[in-house]
Amino acid sequence: xxxxxxxEYAVQVEEVSKxxxxxxxxxxxxxxxxxxxxxxxxxxxxxxxxxxxxxxxxETMGIIxxxxxxxxxxxxxxxxxxxxxxxTVQVEGVISALLELGAGFNMDYTGIENIYMNGSMMGFSRKxxxxxxxxxxxxxxxxxxxxxxxxxxxxxxxxxxxxxxxxNVEPEILIVDEALSVGDVxxxxxxxxxxxxxxxxxxxxxxxxxxxxxxxxxxxxxxxxNRGEFVAEGEPGRMVDLYKKILANQMDDLDxxxxxxxxxxxxxxSAGEDLEGPGPDGGAGPGSRKASPLAGGGHQGFMKEHITxxxxxxxxGDKRAExxxxxxxxxxxxxxxxxxxxxxxTIREKIRFYADLQAPIFTYTIKDKKGTDLSGTNTMFEGAxxxxxxxGDEYEVxxxxxxxxxxxxxxxxxxxxxxxxxxxxxxxxxxxVANITVISNKNTVGVYDMESQVxxxxxxxxxxxxxxxxxxxxx
Numbered sequence: 001x002x003x004x005x006x007x008e009y010a011v012q013v014e015e016v017s018k019x020x021x022x023x024x025x026x027x028x029x030x031x032x033x034x035x036x037x038x039x040x041x042x043x044x045x046x047x048x049x050x051x052x053x054x055x056x057x058x059e060t061m062g063i064i065x066x067x068x069x070x071x072x073x074x075x076x077x078x079x080x081x082x083x084x085x086x087x088t089v090q091v092e093g094v095i096s097a098l099l100e101l102g103a104g105f106n107m108d109y110t111g112i113e114n115i116y117m118n119g120s121m122m123g124f125s126r127k128x129x130x131x132x133x134x135x136x137x138x139x140x141x142x143x144x145x146x147x148x149x150x151x152x153x154x155x156x157x158x159x160x161x162x163x164x165x166x167x168n169v170e171p172e173i174l175i176v177d178e179a180l181s182v183g184d185v186x187x188x189x190x191x192x193x194x195x196x197x198x199x200x201x202x203x204x205x206x207x208x209x210x211x212x213x214x215x216x217x218x219x220x221x222x223x224x225x226n227r228g229e230f231v232a233e234g235e236p237g238r239m240v241d242l243y244k245k246i247l248a249n250q251m252d253d254l255d256x257x258x259x260x261x262x263x264x265x266x267x268x269x270s271a272g273e274d275l276e277g278p279g280p281d282g283g284a285g286p287g288s289r290k291a292s293p294l295a296g297g298g299h300q301g302f303m304k305e306h307i308t309x310x311x312x313x314x315x316x317g318d319k320r321a322e323x324x325x326x327x328x329x330x331x332x333x334x335x336x337x338x339x340x341x342x343x344x345x346t347i348r349e350k351i352r353f354y355a356d357l358q359a360p361i362f363t364y365t366i367k368d369k370k371g372t373d374l375s376g377t378n379t380m381f382e383g384a385x386x387x388x389x390x391x392g393d394e395y396e397v398x399x400x401x402x403x404x405x406x407x408x409x410x411x412x413x414x415x416x417x418x419x420x421x422x423x424x425x426x427x428x429x430x431x432x433v434a435n436i437t438v439i440s441n442k443n444t445v446g447v448y449d450m451e452s453q454v455x456x457x458x459x460x461x462x463x464x465x466x467x468x469x470x471x472x473x474x475x
Contacts, residue, residue: 369411
Protein backbone atom coordinates (compact mmCIF):
# COMPACT_ATOMS: atom_id res chain seq x y z
CA UNK A 1 0.00 0.00 0.00
CA UNK A 2 1.63 3.28 -1.03
CA UNK A 3 2.40 5.89 1.54
CA UNK A 4 -0.07 8.75 1.57
CA UNK A 5 1.35 11.99 0.21
CA UNK A 6 1.88 14.74 2.73
CA UNK A 7 2.85 18.30 1.82
CA GLU A 8 4.76 18.60 5.10
CA TYR A 9 7.26 15.85 4.34
CA ALA A 10 9.90 15.57 1.62
CA VAL A 11 10.70 11.92 2.40
CA GLN A 12 8.57 9.29 4.09
CA VAL A 13 10.05 5.87 4.81
CA GLU A 14 7.52 3.31 6.04
CA GLU A 15 8.45 -0.19 7.28
CA VAL A 16 11.27 -0.57 4.75
CA SER A 17 13.22 -3.83 4.74
CA LYS A 18 16.01 -4.99 2.48
CA UNK A 19 16.84 -8.69 2.57
CA UNK A 20 19.73 -10.36 0.79
CA UNK A 21 20.07 -14.10 0.23
CA UNK A 22 23.43 -15.46 1.34
CA UNK A 23 24.70 -18.76 0.00
CA UNK A 24 27.56 -20.76 1.49
CA UNK A 25 28.62 -21.97 -1.97
CA UNK A 26 27.86 -20.75 -5.50
CA UNK A 27 26.37 -24.15 -6.39
CA UNK A 28 23.71 -23.72 -3.69
CA UNK A 29 22.09 -20.94 -5.72
CA UNK A 30 21.63 -23.34 -8.63
CA UNK A 31 20.38 -26.13 -6.37
CA UNK A 32 17.74 -23.85 -4.89
CA UNK A 33 16.52 -22.67 -8.29
CA UNK A 34 16.19 -26.28 -9.51
CA UNK A 35 14.75 -27.76 -6.31
CA UNK A 36 11.37 -29.44 -6.93
CA UNK A 37 10.55 -29.28 -3.21
CA UNK A 38 11.55 -25.57 -3.06
CA UNK A 39 14.21 -26.33 -0.49
CA UNK A 40 16.07 -23.27 0.77
CA UNK A 41 19.84 -23.28 0.53
CA UNK A 42 20.26 -19.67 1.60
CA UNK A 43 20.21 -17.58 4.75
CA UNK A 44 18.35 -14.29 4.88
CA UNK A 45 20.45 -11.28 5.76
CA UNK A 46 18.47 -8.17 6.77
CA UNK A 47 20.44 -5.13 5.65
CA UNK A 48 17.38 -3.15 6.82
CA UNK A 49 14.64 -4.45 9.06
CA UNK A 50 11.37 -2.47 9.13
CA UNK A 51 12.86 1.03 9.14
CA UNK A 52 10.49 4.01 9.39
CA UNK A 53 11.13 7.76 9.61
CA UNK A 54 10.01 11.01 7.98
CA UNK A 55 11.97 14.03 6.83
CA UNK A 56 10.21 17.38 6.81
CA UNK A 57 10.64 19.75 3.89
CA UNK A 58 13.54 22.11 4.53
CA GLU A 59 14.93 19.92 7.29
CA THR A 60 18.47 18.56 7.56
CA MET A 61 18.35 14.94 8.70
CA GLY A 62 21.42 12.92 9.62
CA ILE A 63 21.65 9.14 9.57
CA ILE A 64 24.38 7.68 11.78
CA UNK A 65 25.49 4.23 12.83
CA UNK A 66 28.43 1.85 12.70
CA UNK A 67 29.66 0.28 9.47
CA UNK A 68 27.12 -2.25 8.24
CA UNK A 69 24.17 -0.60 9.96
CA UNK A 70 22.32 0.07 6.68
CA UNK A 71 22.90 3.82 6.27
CA UNK A 72 24.00 3.71 2.65
CA UNK A 73 21.38 1.08 1.83
CA UNK A 74 18.49 3.28 2.96
CA UNK A 75 19.86 6.23 0.94
CA UNK A 76 20.09 4.05 -2.18
CA UNK A 77 16.49 2.94 -1.66
CA UNK A 78 15.34 6.56 -1.27
CA UNK A 79 17.15 7.56 -4.48
CA UNK A 80 15.81 4.55 -6.37
CA UNK A 81 19.17 2.84 -6.86
CA UNK A 82 17.89 -0.15 -4.87
CA UNK A 83 14.40 -1.60 -4.54
CA UNK A 84 13.18 -2.46 -1.03
CA UNK A 85 12.21 -6.04 -0.24
CA UNK A 86 9.27 -4.69 1.76
CA UNK A 87 7.86 -1.33 2.75
CA THR A 88 7.37 1.93 0.89
CA VAL A 89 9.24 5.18 0.27
CA GLN A 90 7.49 8.41 -0.74
CA VAL A 91 9.60 11.27 -2.10
CA GLU A 92 8.26 14.76 -2.82
CA GLY A 93 10.69 16.80 -4.86
CA VAL A 94 13.66 16.60 -7.24
CA ILE A 95 16.53 14.60 -5.71
CA SER A 96 20.21 15.32 -6.26
CA ALA A 97 22.21 12.49 -4.75
CA LEU A 98 25.91 12.18 -4.05
CA LEU A 99 26.46 8.57 -3.01
CA GLU A 100 29.73 6.67 -3.32
CA LEU A 101 32.35 7.78 -5.81
CA GLY A 102 31.47 6.73 -9.33
CA ALA A 103 27.70 6.54 -8.90
CA GLY A 104 26.05 7.93 -12.03
CA PHE A 105 29.31 8.73 -13.83
CA ASN A 106 30.56 7.10 -17.03
CA MET A 107 34.28 6.66 -16.51
CA ASP A 108 35.03 6.94 -20.23
CA TYR A 109 33.22 10.27 -20.61
CA THR A 110 34.87 13.62 -19.95
CA GLY A 111 33.83 15.75 -17.01
CA ILE A 112 31.77 18.01 -19.26
CA GLU A 113 29.99 15.06 -20.86
CA ASN A 114 29.19 13.60 -17.45
CA ILE A 115 27.72 16.91 -16.31
CA TYR A 116 25.29 16.97 -19.22
CA MET A 117 24.49 13.26 -18.90
CA ASN A 118 23.73 13.48 -15.18
CA GLY A 119 21.72 16.64 -15.74
CA SER A 120 19.50 14.88 -18.27
CA MET A 121 19.07 11.96 -15.84
CA MET A 122 17.78 14.47 -13.27
CA GLY A 123 15.31 15.91 -15.79
CA PHE A 124 17.18 19.03 -16.91
CA SER A 125 17.40 20.00 -20.56
CA ARG A 126 20.74 20.70 -22.21
CA LYS A 127 19.91 24.42 -22.27
CA UNK A 128 19.20 24.38 -18.52
CA UNK A 129 22.49 22.59 -17.84
CA UNK A 130 24.36 25.10 -20.03
CA UNK A 131 23.04 27.85 -17.75
CA UNK A 132 24.38 26.01 -14.70
CA UNK A 133 27.63 24.84 -16.27
CA UNK A 134 29.85 27.76 -15.29
CA UNK A 135 28.76 27.62 -11.64
CA UNK A 136 29.53 23.89 -11.58
CA UNK A 137 32.97 24.38 -13.13
CA UNK A 138 33.82 27.29 -10.82
CA UNK A 139 32.85 25.25 -7.76
CA UNK A 140 34.73 22.12 -8.86
CA UNK A 141 37.85 24.16 -9.75
CA UNK A 142 39.64 21.30 -11.51
CA UNK A 143 40.81 23.34 -14.50
CA UNK A 144 41.22 21.73 -17.91
CA UNK A 145 40.68 18.28 -16.45
CA UNK A 146 36.97 18.76 -17.15
CA UNK A 147 37.84 17.97 -20.78
CA UNK A 148 39.55 14.69 -19.85
CA UNK A 149 37.91 11.29 -19.20
CA UNK A 150 36.98 11.03 -15.52
CA UNK A 151 38.85 7.70 -15.27
CA UNK A 152 42.03 9.81 -15.28
CA UNK A 153 40.88 11.84 -12.24
CA UNK A 154 42.26 11.52 -8.75
CA UNK A 155 39.71 10.74 -6.03
CA UNK A 156 39.88 14.38 -4.92
CA UNK A 157 39.15 15.74 -8.39
CA UNK A 158 36.36 13.22 -8.83
CA UNK A 159 34.54 14.22 -5.67
CA UNK A 160 35.00 17.90 -6.47
CA UNK A 161 33.19 17.48 -9.76
CA UNK A 162 30.54 15.15 -8.36
CA UNK A 163 29.76 17.44 -5.44
CA UNK A 164 29.79 20.56 -7.61
CA UNK A 165 27.24 18.94 -9.91
CA UNK A 166 25.02 17.68 -7.10
CA UNK A 167 24.92 20.94 -5.18
CA ASN A 168 24.61 23.43 -8.06
CA VAL A 169 21.52 22.05 -9.79
CA GLU A 170 19.23 23.66 -7.19
CA PRO A 171 17.85 20.38 -5.84
CA GLU A 172 14.76 20.21 -3.66
CA ILE A 173 16.30 17.25 -1.84
CA LEU A 174 20.07 16.79 -1.48
CA ILE A 175 21.34 13.38 -0.38
CA VAL A 176 24.99 13.07 0.63
CA ASP A 177 26.72 9.84 1.66
CA GLU A 178 30.21 10.33 3.15
CA ALA A 179 31.21 12.39 0.11
CA LEU A 180 33.06 15.01 2.15
CA SER A 181 35.50 12.49 3.59
CA VAL A 182 37.50 13.01 0.36
CA GLY A 183 39.17 16.27 -0.55
CA ASP A 184 41.24 18.82 1.32
CA VAL A 185 39.98 20.82 4.26
CA UNK A 186 39.46 23.94 2.15
CA UNK A 187 37.21 22.18 -0.32
CA UNK A 188 35.29 20.55 2.53
CA UNK A 189 34.80 23.98 4.09
CA UNK A 190 33.49 25.36 0.78
CA UNK A 191 31.09 22.41 0.48
CA UNK A 192 29.68 22.96 3.94
CA UNK A 193 29.24 26.68 3.29
CA UNK A 194 27.35 25.87 0.11
CA UNK A 195 25.25 23.28 1.94
CA UNK A 196 24.38 25.89 4.53
CA UNK A 197 23.34 28.30 1.77
CA UNK A 198 20.97 25.85 0.10
CA UNK A 199 19.72 24.77 3.51
CA UNK A 200 18.77 28.37 4.25
CA UNK A 201 16.98 28.44 0.89
CA UNK A 202 14.74 25.57 1.97
CA UNK A 203 16.47 22.54 0.45
CA UNK A 204 15.90 19.30 2.33
CA UNK A 205 19.21 17.58 3.15
CA UNK A 206 19.66 13.93 4.08
CA UNK A 207 23.25 13.11 5.03
CA UNK A 208 25.28 10.14 6.18
CA UNK A 209 28.64 10.84 7.82
CA UNK A 210 30.98 9.55 10.51
CA UNK A 211 31.92 13.13 11.43
CA UNK A 212 29.91 13.67 14.60
CA UNK A 213 30.89 17.33 14.74
CA UNK A 214 29.17 17.91 11.39
CA UNK A 215 26.13 15.95 12.57
CA UNK A 216 25.66 18.15 15.63
CA UNK A 217 26.44 21.39 13.81
CA UNK A 218 24.29 20.94 10.71
CA UNK A 219 21.50 18.44 11.46
CA UNK A 220 18.09 19.31 12.86
CA UNK A 221 17.33 15.68 13.71
CA UNK A 222 19.22 12.39 13.56
CA UNK A 223 18.22 8.78 12.95
CA UNK A 224 20.41 6.15 14.64
CA UNK A 225 20.67 2.71 13.03
CA ASN A 226 22.50 -0.40 14.21
CA ARG A 227 22.85 -3.63 12.22
CA GLY A 228 19.90 -2.78 10.04
CA GLU A 229 17.64 -1.97 13.00
CA PHE A 230 16.09 1.38 13.92
CA VAL A 231 17.46 2.40 17.33
CA ALA A 232 16.23 5.94 17.96
CA GLU A 233 15.45 9.30 16.40
CA GLY A 234 15.83 12.75 17.88
CA GLU A 235 18.05 15.66 18.82
CA PRO A 236 21.63 15.32 17.46
CA GLY A 237 23.47 15.51 20.80
CA ARG A 238 21.42 12.74 22.35
CA MET A 239 21.68 10.51 19.27
CA VAL A 240 25.46 10.95 19.04
CA ASP A 241 25.73 10.02 22.72
CA LEU A 242 23.77 6.82 22.07
CA TYR A 243 25.93 6.11 19.03
CA LYS A 244 29.06 6.33 21.20
CA LYS A 245 27.60 3.67 23.49
CA ILE A 246 27.18 1.36 20.49
CA LEU A 247 30.78 2.03 19.45
CA ALA A 248 31.98 1.10 22.93
CA ASN A 249 29.74 -2.02 22.95
CA GLN A 250 27.80 -0.70 25.94
CA MET A 251 24.56 -2.29 24.82
CA ASP A 252 23.15 -2.67 28.33
CA ASP A 253 23.67 1.04 28.94
CA LEU A 254 22.09 1.76 25.57
CA ASP A 255 18.99 -0.32 26.37
CA UNK A 256 18.68 1.39 29.73
CA UNK A 257 18.97 4.82 28.13
CA UNK A 258 16.36 3.99 25.50
CA UNK A 259 14.01 2.73 28.19
CA UNK A 260 14.22 6.12 29.92
CA UNK A 261 13.35 8.05 26.79
CA UNK A 262 9.65 8.84 26.80
CA UNK A 263 10.25 10.93 23.71
CA UNK A 264 13.24 11.73 21.56
CA UNK A 265 13.57 15.42 22.27
CA UNK A 266 16.14 15.16 25.04
CA UNK A 267 19.64 16.47 25.44
CA UNK A 268 22.55 14.91 27.26
CA UNK A 269 22.41 13.21 30.66
CA SER A 270 22.43 16.09 33.12
CA ALA A 271 25.06 15.70 35.80
CA GLY A 272 24.04 19.05 37.24
CA GLU A 273 20.60 17.68 38.04
CA ASP A 274 20.90 13.92 38.36
CA LEU A 275 24.45 13.52 39.63
CA GLU A 276 25.71 16.66 41.27
CA GLY A 277 22.81 18.71 42.51
CA PRO A 278 22.69 22.51 42.59
CA GLY A 279 25.33 24.58 44.23
CA PRO A 280 24.90 25.93 47.77
CA ASP A 281 23.53 29.18 46.37
CA GLY A 282 21.00 27.37 44.21
CA GLY A 283 23.03 28.13 41.09
CA ALA A 284 24.83 25.88 38.68
CA GLY A 285 26.69 22.77 39.79
CA PRO A 286 30.37 21.97 39.26
CA GLY A 287 30.29 22.69 35.56
CA SER A 288 29.93 26.43 36.17
CA ARG A 289 33.03 28.55 36.05
CA LYS A 290 32.87 29.58 39.69
CA ALA A 291 32.33 26.08 41.06
CA SER A 292 35.10 24.01 42.55
CA PRO A 293 36.06 21.09 40.30
CA LEU A 294 35.51 18.74 43.26
CA ALA A 295 32.21 20.23 44.39
CA GLY A 296 29.20 17.98 44.72
CA GLY A 297 30.90 14.60 44.96
CA GLY A 298 27.77 12.89 46.28
CA HIS A 299 26.58 11.54 42.94
CA GLN A 300 24.73 8.28 42.68
CA GLY A 301 26.51 5.39 40.99
CA PHE A 302 29.65 5.71 38.90
CA MET A 303 30.54 8.59 36.60
CA LYS A 304 31.78 6.14 33.97
CA GLU A 305 28.28 4.72 33.64
CA HIS A 306 27.15 8.01 32.08
CA ILE A 307 29.84 8.41 29.41
CA THR A 308 31.21 6.23 26.63
CA UNK A 309 34.06 4.04 27.83
CA UNK A 310 36.29 2.10 25.43
CA UNK A 311 35.60 -1.60 25.90
CA UNK A 312 38.91 -2.41 24.17
CA UNK A 313 41.11 -0.09 26.20
CA UNK A 314 44.62 -1.07 27.21
CA UNK A 315 45.51 -0.96 30.90
CA UNK A 316 48.52 -2.02 32.93
CA GLY A 317 50.44 -1.32 36.14
CA ASP A 318 51.35 -3.09 39.35
CA LYS A 319 47.83 -2.37 40.67
CA ARG A 320 48.93 -0.92 44.01
CA ALA A 321 46.44 1.73 42.95
CA GLU A 322 43.34 1.51 40.79
CA UNK A 323 41.49 4.18 38.81
CA UNK A 324 38.05 2.77 39.52
CA UNK A 325 35.92 5.65 38.20
CA UNK A 326 36.25 8.57 35.81
CA UNK A 327 34.15 11.17 34.08
CA UNK A 328 34.14 14.26 31.92
CA UNK A 329 31.95 17.26 32.70
CA UNK A 330 31.16 20.10 30.34
CA UNK A 331 30.72 23.71 31.42
CA UNK A 332 27.08 23.13 32.37
CA UNK A 333 27.86 20.16 34.58
CA UNK A 334 26.79 17.47 32.09
CA UNK A 335 28.62 14.16 32.17
CA UNK A 336 29.40 13.69 28.47
CA UNK A 337 31.96 12.80 25.83
CA UNK A 338 30.85 15.84 23.77
CA UNK A 339 32.69 19.06 24.57
CA UNK A 340 32.36 22.48 22.96
CA UNK A 341 35.47 24.27 21.78
CA UNK A 342 36.09 27.43 23.79
CA UNK A 343 34.33 26.18 26.93
CA UNK A 344 35.72 24.95 30.20
CA UNK A 345 35.49 21.27 31.05
CA THR A 346 36.57 19.01 33.89
CA ILE A 347 38.19 15.58 33.84
CA ARG A 348 37.71 13.61 37.05
CA GLU A 349 39.24 10.40 38.23
CA LYS A 350 38.78 8.40 41.43
CA ILE A 351 41.64 6.30 42.67
CA ARG A 352 41.66 3.58 45.34
CA PHE A 353 44.93 2.47 46.95
CA TYR A 354 45.90 -1.07 47.95
CA ALA A 355 49.33 -0.24 49.40
CA ASP A 356 51.08 2.57 51.23
CA LEU A 357 52.51 5.10 48.75
CA GLN A 358 54.58 8.15 49.55
CA ALA A 359 53.92 10.45 46.58
CA PRO A 360 51.38 9.31 43.96
CA ILE A 361 51.05 11.35 40.76
CA PHE A 362 47.76 11.63 38.85
CA THR A 363 47.77 12.34 35.12
CA TYR A 364 45.70 12.68 31.98
CA THR A 365 46.67 12.88 28.30
CA ILE A 366 44.65 13.71 25.20
CA LYS A 367 45.80 12.16 21.91
CA ASP A 368 44.63 12.29 18.33
CA LYS A 369 43.46 9.21 16.43
CA LYS A 370 47.03 8.57 15.23
CA GLY A 371 48.26 8.31 18.82
CA THR A 372 50.08 11.66 18.94
CA ASP A 373 50.05 13.31 22.36
CA LEU A 374 48.35 16.70 21.99
CA SER A 375 47.88 17.89 25.55
CA GLY A 376 47.92 16.72 29.11
CA THR A 377 49.21 17.42 32.57
CA ASN A 378 49.64 15.86 36.00
CA THR A 379 49.48 16.86 39.62
CA MET A 380 53.28 17.17 39.84
CA PHE A 381 53.45 19.62 36.92
CA GLU A 382 50.60 21.61 38.40
CA GLY A 383 52.18 21.76 41.86
CA ALA A 384 49.17 20.15 43.57
CA UNK A 385 49.64 19.11 47.17
CA UNK A 386 49.29 15.32 47.25
CA UNK A 387 49.61 13.63 50.62
CA UNK A 388 51.07 10.16 51.29
CA UNK A 389 48.42 7.44 51.23
CA UNK A 390 47.87 4.17 53.03
CA UNK A 391 46.13 1.03 51.85
CA GLY A 392 42.38 1.66 51.74
CA ASP A 393 42.68 5.39 51.15
CA GLU A 394 41.11 7.09 48.14
CA TYR A 395 41.78 10.22 46.12
CA GLU A 396 39.42 12.11 43.85
CA VAL A 397 41.23 14.37 41.40
CA UNK A 398 39.73 16.95 39.05
CA UNK A 399 41.53 18.69 36.18
CA UNK A 400 39.69 21.76 34.93
CA UNK A 401 40.77 23.54 31.75
CA UNK A 402 39.57 25.28 28.62
CA UNK A 403 39.01 23.27 25.44
CA UNK A 404 41.12 24.89 22.72
CA UNK A 405 41.57 21.84 20.48
CA UNK A 406 40.02 22.00 17.04
CA UNK A 407 36.74 20.26 16.38
CA UNK A 408 37.25 16.52 15.91
CA UNK A 409 37.69 13.17 17.60
CA UNK A 410 40.27 12.58 20.32
CA UNK A 411 41.22 9.91 22.86
CA UNK A 412 41.68 10.28 26.63
CA UNK A 413 44.25 8.37 28.68
CA UNK A 414 44.93 8.65 32.41
CA UNK A 415 47.17 7.11 35.01
CA UNK A 416 48.37 6.97 38.59
CA UNK A 417 52.16 6.80 38.78
CA UNK A 418 55.04 7.73 41.09
CA UNK A 419 58.79 7.77 41.57
CA UNK A 420 60.47 5.14 43.78
CA UNK A 421 64.26 5.21 44.25
CA UNK A 422 64.40 7.55 41.27
CA UNK A 423 62.57 5.14 38.98
CA UNK A 424 59.25 5.98 37.37
CA UNK A 425 56.65 3.43 38.49
CA UNK A 426 53.19 2.88 37.01
CA UNK A 427 50.54 1.84 39.52
CA UNK A 428 47.64 1.92 37.06
CA UNK A 429 47.42 3.32 33.54
CA UNK A 430 44.39 3.42 31.21
CA UNK A 431 45.22 3.95 27.55
CA UNK A 432 42.49 5.36 25.29
CA VAL A 433 39.90 4.82 28.01
CA ALA A 434 37.35 7.24 26.52
CA ASN A 435 36.76 9.29 23.40
CA ILE A 436 36.35 13.05 23.32
CA THR A 437 34.30 14.66 20.56
CA VAL A 438 35.02 18.38 20.26
CA ILE A 439 32.30 20.43 18.58
CA SER A 440 33.46 23.67 17.01
CA ASN A 441 31.83 26.54 15.14
CA LYS A 442 35.24 27.94 14.17
CA ASN A 443 38.33 25.93 13.40
CA THR A 444 41.71 27.52 12.76
CA VAL A 445 44.80 25.94 11.20
CA GLY A 446 46.62 23.24 13.15
CA VAL A 447 45.87 21.22 16.27
CA TYR A 448 44.67 23.91 18.63
CA ASP A 449 43.37 27.45 18.58
CA MET A 450 45.63 30.22 19.89
CA GLU A 451 42.51 32.39 20.27
CA SER A 452 43.84 35.26 18.23
CA GLN A 453 42.21 38.64 18.66
CA VAL A 454 41.97 40.36 15.30
CA UNK A 455 41.99 44.10 14.74
CA UNK A 456 41.60 45.50 11.24
CA UNK A 457 41.49 49.19 10.44
CA UNK A 458 39.99 50.20 7.14
CA UNK A 459 41.66 53.15 5.42
CA UNK A 460 39.87 54.21 2.23
CA UNK A 461 41.85 55.76 -0.56
CA UNK A 462 41.98 59.56 -0.58
CA UNK A 463 39.80 60.06 -3.64
CA UNK A 464 39.89 63.75 -4.55
CA UNK A 465 37.57 65.10 -7.18
CA UNK A 466 38.97 68.63 -6.93
CA UNK A 467 41.16 69.22 -10.00
CA UNK A 468 42.55 72.50 -8.55
CA UNK A 469 44.88 70.53 -6.31
CA UNK A 470 43.99 72.47 -3.16
CA UNK A 471 43.07 69.24 -1.36
CA UNK A 472 39.47 70.33 -0.89
CA UNK A 473 36.65 68.11 -2.10
CA UNK A 474 33.86 69.89 -3.94
CA UNK A 475 30.70 70.52 -1.98
